Amino acid sequence: MNALLTDLYELTMGAGYVLAGKQHEVATFDLTIRRLPPNRGYAVAAGLAQAVEYLLNLRFEEEEIEYLRSLSQFQHAPEDFFTLLREFRFRGDLFAVPEGTLLFAGEPALTVRAPIFEAQLAETYLLSTIGYQTMIATKASRMTRAAEGRAVVEFGTRRAYSPEAGVIAGRAAYIGGCAGTSNTLSGMRYGIPVFGTAAHSWVQSFESETESFRVLQKLLQEGTIYLIDTYDTMEAARAVANLGKPAFGVRLDSGDLVALSRDVRRILDAAGLSECKIMATGNLNEYKIGALIADGAQVDSFGVGTDLVISPDAPGMSVVYKLAEIQSNGRKRFTAKFSEDKETLPGGKQIFRYEDRDVLGCSWECPSGEADALIEPVILEGELVRPPLAIKKIRDYTMRQLKRLPEEYHHLESPAAYPVVLSEELQNLHRSVKESHQGAL
Numbered sequence: 001m002n003a004l005l006t007d008l009y010e011l012t013m014g015a016g017y018v019l020a021g022k023q024h025e026v027a028t029f030d031l032t033i034r035r036l037p038p039n040r041g042y043a044v045a046a047g048l049a050q051a052v053e054y055l056l057n058l059r060f061e062e063e064e065i066e067y068l069r070s071l072s073q074f075q076h077a078p079e080d081f082f083t084l085l086r087e088f089r090f091r092g093d094l095f096a097v098p099e100g101t102l103l104f105a106g107e108p109a110l111t112v113r114a115p116i117f118e119a120q121l122a123e124t125y126l127l128s129t130i131g132y133q134t135m136i137a138t139k140a141s142r143m144t145r146a147a148e149g150r151a152v153v154e155f156g157t158r159r160a161y162s163p164e165a166g167v168i169a170g171r172a173a174y175i176g177g178c179a180g181t182s183n184t185l186s187g188m189r190y191g192i193p194v195f196g197t198a199a200h201s202w203v204q205s206f207e208s209e210t211e212s213f214r215v216l217q218k219l220l221q222e223g224t225i226y227l228i229d230t231y232d233t234m235e236a237a238r239a240v241a242n243l244g245k246p247a248f249g250v251r252l253d254s255g256d257l258v259a260l261s262r263d264v265r266r267i268l269d270a271a272g273l274s275e276c277k278i279m280a281t282g283n284l285n286e287y288k289i290g291a292l293i294a295d296g297a298q299v300d301s302f303g304v305g306t307d308l309v310i311s312p313d314a315p316g317m318s319v320v321y322k323l324a325e326i327q328s329n330g331r332k333r334f335t336a337k338f339s340e341d342k343e344t345l346p347g348g349k350q351i352f353r354y355e356d357r358d359v360l361g362c363s364w365e366c367p368s369g370e371a372d373a374l375i376e377p378v379i380l381e382g383e384l385v386r387p388p389l390a391i392k393k394i395r396d397y398t399m400r401q402l403k404r405l406p407e408e409y410h411h412l413e414s415p416a417a418y419p420v421v422l423s424e425e426l427q428n429l430h431r432s433v434k435e436s437h438q439g440a441l
Helices: 008-021 048-057 063-068 079-086 116-121 123-146 165-174 184-190 200-204 208-222 233-241 257-270 285-296 391-404 424-440
Strands: 026-035 094-097 108-115 149-156 225-227 249-252 277-280 301-304 318-328 331-334 349-353 358-362 376-380 420-422
Touching: 008 079, 026 116, 026 123, 026 184, 048 094, 048 108, 063 079, 108 116, 108 123, 108 349, 123 149, 123 165, 123 285, 123 318, 123 349, 123 391, 149 165, 165 349, 165 358, 165 391, 200 208, 200 225, 200 424, 208 233, 233 249, 257 277, 285 349, 331 424, 358 424, 376 391, 420 424
Parallel strands: 149 301, 225 249, 249 277, 277 301, 358 420
Antiparallel strands: 026 108, 026 318, 094 108, 094 376, 318 331, 349 358
């Protein structure tokens, strides 16, 4: 794992910790959803598996250390800092909610407790992988709900911000409820179902549309999905009808999808192809999917690309990674920020989930009544104690969570705010830390 895949200031702070003799102090950082994006009633936590892989494999190569030595920022760094890099291993603890857990504003997705440089260095990567995958999984959950039981397939790698982002997006979209992905590497790497049809260039490369369909049918047999809007959608539908079985379905990528889907359905049914599915694609999102269904489109599944992998209406998840406590020489000191609009809470946290609310409390608290404690140990003293679940189990867990969430939190616009309250103990701790900070000024 490339240790330089981080912001420079994580490393300069590391050198500073060594210079100050603080490198052995144990710090606790929370990665928290500060606020939900517009029109989001919840977030689907995703990315934990990559966070675990990162922490367990984080190493500095000699060429990376020599590169850092060459930078002006490290010309006065103590030699012990470079020794620390050479011997670096993550020996701390990771606590997290399971992937697929629904989270709300102010709740932590994970907590890192480790020697301060180990915990600090992880900030950039953890924010990136948790923030991006949570954003995509949340977007996917909205689209699959809008589809009302019809399959939604992630088609977005070519529109993702990088090829690797497309691979991760396929994983996150599946966690959020998509039936699968078009990204072959996502399929191989994560065990996600893969889907694909053919491009307009396939049709155009043949002298006739019918011949392109015939060859595709010979190749894919029962899995054949024809793209039928290259020239004349109705004529293409009739060509599919004339070819007959085997065929899985047809894809509509442009035009009036409601009217076209109805006409195509009639043509296919009349030819005895009532089991042949109709897929719709083309700049779709949850709002357009919902409108198509409301207008009576005869569509069985949807392929979604751009709006899924970049989530243009909410292109970022407001996740932050903040110091909550620090321990040195047997003394624990709780920390918090008090700046306007960016205030944080001190101490390690636990989320207690009741039937109708969440209580955010201190990590050492026990819940009163029936509640689930969501944050679990994943890595302890650098050793994995809770291996990541299989991707299918994560997806199933997400679906159960979403099914239990009341309707008012699913609304695509202006959803209700889920009740998250602070425990009395956490409130008292926050008040105490704030008072001690004010007294020190």
